[in-house]
Amino acid sequence: MHPMVKPALRRGWRDLNTVQFGMTPAHAMTLGPMDTATGSFLELLNGTRGLALLREEGRRMDLPDGHVDALVERLAESGLLDDARGGGPAADALRGKKEVLDRLRPDLASLSLTASEPGDAISRLAARRSLRVQVRGAGRVGAVLACLLSGAGVGEVDVRDGGRVEPWDLAPGGLPAEAVGDRRDEAARRAVRRAAPDRPPRRGPAAPPDDGPGFSLVILAPRDDVAVHAPSPSTADPLMASGMPHLYAGVVEGTGVVGPLVLPGETGCAGCLHEDRTDRDPAWPRLVAQWRSGKPRQARPCDLTLATAVAGLAAAHALAFLDGRAPSSAGARWEVSLPGLHWHARPVPAHPACPCGAAEKGEGEHLAEDGRPRETMAGQRPSEARRTAGAARLAGTWRAHV
Template identity: 65%
Template sequence: MHPILKPALRRGWHDLNTVQFGMTPAHAVVLGPVDTATGSFLNLLDGTRGVPLLREQARRMGLPEGHVDALLKRLTDAGLLDDAAGGGPPTEEPRARTPETDRLRPDLAALTVTTSEPAEGVRRLAARRAMRVQVRGAGRVGSVVASVLAAAGVGHVDVRDGGCVEPWDVAPGGLPAQAVGERRDVSARRVVRAAAAARPPRPDRRKGPPGPGDAEHPLSLVIVAPRDGLAVHSPDPAAAQDLVAAGIPHLYAGVVEATGVVGPLVLPGGTGCARCLLLDRTDRDPAWPRLLAQWSSGRAVPVQPCDIGLATAVAGLAAAHALSFLDGELPASTGARWEACAPGLDWHARAVWPHPDCSCGAGEGRNGQETTADDEPHDTMAG
């Protein structure tokens, strides 16, 4: 082990014997008491020395026997210590100083902040390269989500959509203006390749495109980012039936009538799915299926209301939630929809509870369900 104090956490002294690592309340740690000799020794924890050499230098500084091991344990338990040489062979590439890995250095620094075990951050970054994510939808939200995931080190990002790029599909970080008229999926995949820090091996197209349940190329996550506002507001359960059946986690994201939506992140069999959401809304409003039928069969909206600022915010939040899940955490969108409405843009969560009548199995044994604020519009006509 080559101990290094996490460089991403700024260091400051409250007084001669109390040191703080990090600035934000979520990740800051205050350590004390720290004597003058130990404070000087902290400067040696820069990743260039192994533990035996650190012990030898500590003796030369007059520190007592066993002090180094006790200090390293204390720092490790506080989540302040990283290992500059840990993680094994899979982490050798992310650690190498190349133009490609330099692009991921901010991501690695962030992972060191959010993980506590030494070398866990670089292990998670290395693991992203083997993951396969599918994005369904290449509009202002989906194309940006796909490019962000590729730029964050996710090795295989596939985009699925039909039709050709329209001028209103163009977005910074997503489909470029010169792509108008091209096939959406082809253009989005080109954007993903350009955003990727390192290009993964090309898949063998002779075997055909891998499916959701492909054992050889399992999907780690699917992002459902429809361009149609109705599919954002009330996701079609049939569209995700293959994902639920295959047990593939999927996250919804999009914009509907100037309202941004991120979630739910569906863990099949464990959290509420699109059908659970539909059944719950129908329980609370028997007219809901009738409204859906009218919205879906009525005159289509020629251009969806999806302003670029909100779409970019939704794409960024969805990508961040996706990366959190891929890194082994459960983000706040797990079983919940986060929504923000223009112009106030106040993000709030609505729980998506498993429904006991849904075939996904998440609501088995559930007699009742908690409820939060309803989804019905306010009646402004009432006297």
């Protein structure tokens, strides 16, 4: 192990014997009382020395026996320490691709803020390279979203859509102007390859559609605004049957939507959303039928900045899930409308009339005490409560700072 105080956290002295790591309340912690020698020793925790060399440095600085190991252990327990050489073989392979890692260093630093164990951040970043995600929809939201996931290190991002690129499909970070007239799916895949820090092998245009297993997540980002507002349960039937996690995102009439993230059989799905809306508004099925049968519009209202914001938030929720977390879109839809732009979450409760079976599990089985989905994926980090408790155990010297 080559211990390193997380460089993503800025450090400052609150007074002569108290150090604060981090600036924001979400991640900042304080350490005190801090003697001068230990404060100076912190500068050596920069990832260039192993524990044996750090112990020698500690002895030269007249630190008590065992002090270095205790400090390293406590920093690690509190989530303030990283390992400059940790993360396993996949992380080592990523370090060997300097140009790729340099592109991803801001993402690595961000992951380190929420990583629980030393080496966990680069391990998660390296794991993204083996993941496959499919984005269904290559409009202003879907194409940008796909490029964001590719740029964040997801190994393969497949895009599915029909038709040809129209001028109103273009967006900075998505489909470029030279793609007008090209097939949407092919144009989006080219954009995805350009966004990737490590170019994946190119799949030929004659490759058959890949809708089978192997994806970690499917994202539904339809260009049809009715499909955004009232997603058809039948569209997701194959995903539900195969147990495939899927996330909805899009823009409808000046309102951006992210969610729900559906964990089949665990959280509310499109069918649950339809049943819940029908309970609250008996006219809902009649309205949806009229909207779906109405004459399609050539260019639907989809503000460029709103579409970009939706793509960014959806990509962030997707990455949180892929990294083993439980984002707040699991069982909820985040919505924001022009011109006020106030994001708010609308729960999508599991409905007993929906055949997905999520309601049969009972709310307590897949929801935490605070009502949010439990973190169920491998490699999850401890909760913030556990992190704070870990700090409190440090012989009374640590306290969370808010």
